[in-house]
């Protein structure tokens with residue numbers, strides 16, 4: 410608490426210093442301003458951490474860390490009707506797992522997420538001369554790809570009515586580089602919509618590009634959890650879950666049939682590691698401790714799927730040994 414008060418008085422002190430600068434001191438003023446912005450950012454992390462710590466699900470999970478069935482107990486404590494509502498078959502919105510993109514859609518669409526809105530599965534390729542594919546080369550290759558077509562068919566099967574991209578996407582940045590992280594998710598999501606229309610499937614709601622503070626839920630990564638959903642229907646908002654990354658990738662293989670899985674275990678590991686890396690490097694990072702860990706909450710449709718996803722999550726945990734991660738699972742088989 411003291412630390413927080415100190416930070417606020419520091420901010421005020423900085424502000425009065427700012428006012429003392431004259432026009433000839435522009436360089437210093439800008440420097441002071443960016444220092445001020447950085448402090449404000451740190452302050453926001455502090456207050457958001459305290460706020461998210463009040464979340465009931467987080468408090469329940471933190472209260473019994475040794476119990477691996479804690480998520481089952483928590484979800485089962487809700488009235489049956491509310492649980493059914495959280496797993497209702499409803500129309501979906503599809504986009505990046507990024508917790509900052511969660512929003513209350515106008516049409517009550519349930520959010521389905523995949524890191525970068527699936528861009529990690531369809532990254533640009535490096536050509537023989539060492540350069541990345543151009544937009545035209547990249548999109549033409551996707552146009553011919555069976556995997557991309559199966560991916561789109563899955564969106565139809567999952568009842569997706571809206572697709573969105575967002576700027577400054579960490580997942581896109583990871584696969585295609587920093588500059589591309591600004592534009593690729595937008596190009597990719599728009600191309601998905603166009604391709605679906607070409608297949609005769611019309612996205613009834615709008616296609617969105619979420620940009621800037623007004624359209625993003627938050628401007629800092631405040632995720633306390635990663636929800637790994639294998640049911641393809643879980644809506645964590647209905648049960649008051651904390652801010653989270655949403656990963657529905659396991660659901661994408663349910664419709665692949667005899668075809669090659671759309672998301673392999675290797676892809677999923679890569680995706681989960683990337684998102685935990687975002688929480689560690691750009692989110693609450695060092696705040697996650699043994700007593701207040703980052704949670705991976707798995708919702709599965711049966712014991713087999715849960716066992717499989719638990720194992721994958723354990724592998725992710727091993728890949729990031731210096732991050733405190735706790736894994737929990739829940740089976741919804743109605």
Ligand SMILES: [Zn+2]
Pocket residue numbers: 505506507524525526575577578579580581594
């Ligand atoms: Zn993203």
